[in-house]
Amino acid sequence: DAGVIQSPRHEVTEMGQEVTLRCKPISGHNSLFWYRQTMMRGLELLIYFNNNVPIDDSGMPEDRFSAKMPNASFSTLKIQPSEPRDSAVYFCASSPRQGVGKLFFGSGTQLSVL
């Protein structure tokens, strides 16, 4: 059982650069979530997918953020252009069914934008 796999674990980039975060959900899970953790706001939901379809992206901060899920085993979160205020830990999580359920989180990507 590999769990949710995120890459990279750490990303350091300069302001204005494009950043792409990657996620492989647990096989068989049909829902995928992207969260951002900050000290002030805790874990914020950015976007989630059901069966590869984006359901709610109301948490995406602005147009600089985009997310895709081209198939059931892969998702990306892209920031273009990146800004220092985007520095945070980004988590991907997956869930096995619709409705109330427990989320299984990856280890996160620590993003630092200088």
Add this chain to the structure above:
Amino acid sequence: DQQVKQNSPSLSVQEGRISILNCDYTNSMFDYFLWYKKYPAEGPTFLISISSIKDKNEDGRFTVFLNKSAKHLSLHIVPSQPGDSAVYFCAANEGAQKLVFGQGTRLTINP
């Protein structure tokens, strides 16, 4: 607009004593509540949950209490152990699968 609030950023408890972590929410439509535990450099992991039709759920050393009239829930850990030192997140379900999390409380268990 924080719908789920954990007002204590940190808590320190002596080993063997009871740890009580608190969480308040504002959305009366929340119908399911969960607690997650997070160690450094790891993702959060599910700990315990409670449906809004109940007021208590127990699992070993962990008990969650829900007070709907006060829109308040709490997590009790007894007895507290050093391995319980972690950040604890309260979360609430807002329909479908959308979980809304609080800011987290860092629990430190002192030997």
